Amino acid sequence: MVESALIPPAELEAERVFLAEARSALARMHRDVATRDVPMIGGEDNDERFTNEANTRAHEQRTLALVDMPDVPLFFGRLDYEHGAIEELDQFYIGRRHVHDGTGAPLVIDWRAPVSVPFYRATRSDRQRVLMRRRYGFSDTAELTGFEDEPLIGADESDQADAFLRAEIERPRTGPMRDIVATIQPEQDDLVRAPLHPSVCVQGAPGTGKTAVGLHRVAYLLYTERERLSRGGVVIVGPNRSFLSYIRKVLPALGEVDVRQITIDELINLPAAASDEPEAARVKGDARMARVLHRALWSYVGKPTAGILFSKGSQRYRVHDYEAEEIVAALRESTRYAPGRAALAQRIAHAVLVLMERRGESPDDRVQNAVARSKPVKELVDAVWPRVAPEQVLHRLLSDADVLAAAAGDELTEEERAALLWRKAPRSWKSAKWSAADTILLDELDDLIERRTGSLGHLVLDEAQDLSAMQLRALGRRCRTGSATVLGDLAQATTPWAAGSWDRVLGHLEKSDGVVAELDRGFRVPDQIIDFAAKLLPQIAPTLGIPSGVRAVTDALSIVETDEDSLPEALIASCRRALAGEGSVAVIAADDQVAALRDALAAAGLEPGLLGEAEDTMDTARLVCVPATLAKGLEFDAVVVAEPARIVAAEPRGLHRLYVVLTRAVSRLQIVHAAPLPTALAPS
Structure with a gap:
């Protein structure tokens, strides 16, 4: 949003003065907490040491939560209520955290507080005693640049809210993901503020904001259920480190600094040093393996032949x-x-x-x-009843055809058993090297041998459509008594071991009572791009509806056909056009092609980064080369997709991968190809 000539300069200046006062108040709150003595209990017994450590940690977390982030506005909206609607206050500034003056009077109200709900829910037909809603615009440096007022009294409808939403979404982006707290839509707000139990599963089409909904839901639950969740903790599981790096600043911007954000491999905490053939990985991820492992373990228990x-x-x-x-x-x-x-x-x-x-x-x-x-x-x-280790059981299962056949029973076909068996078995289970899929099986065996104790308070799974049944079981074991927020899109399921429907996913998590909701309005991807990518849906996800976009962007989609020799030059030209605009630019290509394209762009003087080389790549490079397998969940202002046919050919579910790649652009998508496009995307 830019400063409007219609805004009285004195009123705009008054709002800027108030913002400065709020920042000063937050700095005072931080100083008061940081300098406050932590209560300690004298003594050396374990209970007292534990209490002192807990008090120290709570003080550290509270201090961190009050750190001002200079590039994040303290408030984004204001509600003007009818006189007397809420005690003696008629006006509330809505922001990312609560800020009060020296006497305890609120300067900024946390967006999660009940009094803030009408900012997202009030309409002309249901004002909830609100007279006017004000939305503020800020620069990337958090300078207040203007505001828009939306009166809720009157018969005429206004598109001011939609204009603000569009302006905020289309604001050029660089670096990590931003929060959407200023633009949460009613259907998103329903999910954000859903109760802790039962678990919630969000099927979200590209650009519907499902990841943002999940992150803001975590912030909301920590606001309403902090004591309950603090006992078990909150963990966010993402698909890879690049994705987690992309979302890492959202929760701290909302004042939440004590949430672990990790991958499933890091959560399982078992090293993987080997790899599987695709069919072996698929079978190892199948839910039937739980019964196979159960039989394999209990086959060690024999029948007494003597007393x-x-x-x-x-x-x-x-x-x-x-x-x-x-x-x-x-x-x-x-x-x-x-x-x-x-x-x-x-x-x-x-x-x-x-x-x-x-x-x-x-x-x-x-x-x-x-x-x-x-x-x-x-x-x-x-x-x-001999003592056994998980590795010992799995080693015997994967190295002995007879043991595998006995444990599999009717669960696995002969071909599936053949895929599981090691071609050359390690001599001992102590020297075996395990694949990522094996580590999940070892985790299952570990729980079969002795039940895991403790439970997370809340678990968030993003891109959950890619998880196998056995991975979901491992995650569910860590959240037996807690709840979960499951986020994903079945059309973006790119792994051959994907568990399938959301009912199955929730069942494997042992959250069968979970509620499945759907987001199908694409706020962040222009409708021209959504319509183009959706041509793949009849092939990759025929049971899903066609998502709709709420924004049309001029020249959002362009397709450049060239020959193979000219492909690098065409990509360089497309990148130059994209970089002439504002915001972030990504070149997405098949994994085996992206490094060479990065070198070609660098030789042309464009200074691209390569996602996956360094964790801060998206922070330091405006132009980023992205392997197709790392694109999921990311957003860029402009995207250049190189050779879609090569992306499709790279893996069994290549069309699903291409659907992901085509839906990463917030404003502009350029496709550059020499090989023919997939049939569904070819011009009619």
């Missing part, structure tokens, strides 16, 4: 094989592997104690524990 003879002094006590067999059978039906092994020793020992009591003795718990640790009992337990 035990326990000696105490001159007395002998015998537990027969059939008694031991009954104990083993009962435990198999009621426990996990490791607790069952421990319980077996205790059950056998208890049977010995019963024999002692029958002879008139009075054994106690100490005697039972001694019997459980005795050599005869330990030998029986080791023989019947």
